[in-house]
Amino acid sequence: MPNIRVPFWTQGTGLKSSKTHTCILFNQQENVVSFGFEAKMKYTKMPSIEARRHFFFENFKMNLFNAVLHRDTVIQTCDGKSMSALKVFSESLRFLKDHALKMIAQHTSGKTFIATDATWVLTVPAIWGASAKQFMREAAKQAGMIEKLDSENLIIALEPEAASVWCKQLPKEGFLGVGQQGNELEQSTGTQYIVVDCGGGTIDITAHEVRDGGYLKELYKASGNDLGGQTVDSKFESLLIEIFTDDIWAEFQKREPGELLKRKIEFSFVKCGEEDEDDDDALISFPVSLTAIAEEHGQQKISEFFNYVEGADWQNGYIKISASKMTSLFEESLKGISNNINQVLSHKGSNIQYILLVGGYAQCKLLRKHITKEFSRRCTILCPADPQTAILKGAVLFGLKPKVIESRVSTRTYGILESERFNPSRHSMIKVQYNKDRIAYCNVFKRLIKVGESIGCDEVREHYLTPVNSDQREMIFQFYCTEKEDAIEVDEDGMKNIGSFTVPMPDISKGMNRCVRLEIQFGNTEMQATATDMESNKTESVTLDFLCH
Secondary structure, eight states: OOOOOOOOEEOSSSOEESSOOSEEEEOTTSOEEEEHHHHHHHHHHSOHHHHTTSEEEESGGGGGTTOOOBTTOEEEOTTSOEEEHHHHHHHHHHHHHHHHHHHHHTTTTTOOOOGGGSOEEEEEOTTOOHHHHHHHHHHHHHTTSOSSTTOTTEEEEEHHHHHHHHHTTOOGGGEEEESSTTOOOOOSTTOEEEEEEEOSSOEEEEEEEEOGGGOEEEOSOOEEESOSHHHHHHHHHHHHHHHHOHHHHHHHHHHOHHHHHHHHHHHHHHHTOOOSOSSOOEEEEOOHHHHHHHHHHHOSOGGGGGTTOTTEEEETTEEEEOHHHHHHHHHHHHHHHHHHHHHHHTSTTOOOOEEEEESGGGGOHHHHHHHHHHHTTTSEEEEESSGGGHHHHHHHHHHHOGGGEEEEEOSSEEEEEEEEEOOTTTSOGGGOEEOTTOOEEEEEEEEEEOTTOEEETTOOEEEEEOOSSTTOOEEEEEEEEESOSSOOOTTSTTOEEEEEEEEEOOOOTTTTSOOEEEEEEOSSSSOEEEEEETTTTEEEEEOOBOSBO
16 A cells, blocks of 8 residues: 655644645735635635635535536635636646645655646546536646646546545554444455545445455445535524524625634534534634624624524623534434435345445534434444545545446436437427438437446447438537436436537548447546547547537
8 A cells, every 4th residue: 555645734723634625815816825724814814805805715616516517607705706617726726736746846855846747636526527527627737737638647536436445445443433343344355335425515425346356346326415514514604694684694794704714614613523522512702793793783782682593592702502403503414415325225235334434524423423323233334534535545546546446337328419310100290300402300319328327447338320411521429418217309308418529521422321430438437439430430539528618
């Protein structure tokens, strides 16, 4: 096992962490000021007038989840200012790239490396779509990590897969035995387990079986939701709005963005606290500025705002949240996680023996206790000693051996638009079109792989298509996906156009008696395709463009 070095990030509170926060600060000219903990602390210490002139983005990965993405997509700061999403992501990656190269230089006896010397591994949630993965690749190119978009020096790794690769090789002492102290992950062939990646934004669940040689087979399609740790943070903010009303809270956000951020930082410590007592009340320090705003609007004592809210009280400059109220803030998130795990366990023939909890949110004692209570009678619940770095370290191993995942299960049905000669027994007259020679045809959905289908990482799906017109000099491939197994039309409900590419067909001497061979690999984390014009026998790699135009 390689010796993986993880730098520590200072939080500005005297504490160190192996992960920094996903946040970045820009000045008024949209130049980067700082990233991570440093960005958060600088922003919180700014006077309100200065803070309002800056752009502070946090937790912005969630903007790529289930989103319609364009290259000119914009995202907003908490106080409503907008900036190009591609710039926010690329500048974040640029900072991490430069930081990594600087750290490497400190341990290579003065030898320096440039970005193109490295193989970079970017981790993304398994439930992200193809457009989000492409967006990250384009951000990496803009950040200077790679020179060409299709560079093999950039590997997109799925986060629960990376965690799985790391956890399956950990020795016994590498785990916290949750509920069953002393257990370790059995590594023998046939062992089945679930990886539950509990992140800030998403919950990502993958089920694997250990195969010969330590390879992994995905058992079911990746699943999950957007009910990660930030859901609990949102519930806390909703509680404060319930106490102080929408108007007061909006004024607070506008006037004191730094103070708002301080409360979020403080709550994150309370949320993931490791105290032994289960019935402790939580105390969150109360900003004087919010007190003043509340009294301006309500013209009443600060304690009176708490009169109609159960489970929260004012106590000497702190908001006191009862243990039961604190637990209620987690209910939606924990219920969503349980539902997704139950869906995986309910598969016919399932023999899941272990549930692995990873990710920063897995550090939360309430989450671990909940999963133990719900599932420990059926599975052994395990958590790595440092759950928030499991993905990071697994990504390193994945970069060294990217084909460790033997096969994956498709999360959607994928296919292309195909033009078929009209057949009245199969096609509707409403959908009939005519080419230049007045030959009737219909556009239909040609399925290449269906949802839930297992496909090997090196497996290639092949399909042949012919032109619609005799003088056609190029063929446009339109890609679609759906969660249905048996889709027929590209305009059905739930069908999404996810990308396209064009293949030249310069030799038109044979009219419509020509074809293009399309070959696609679906088993990798990113789709890869080649197209061959059978007349010239020229094969080209195809750039699949999944971003909207």
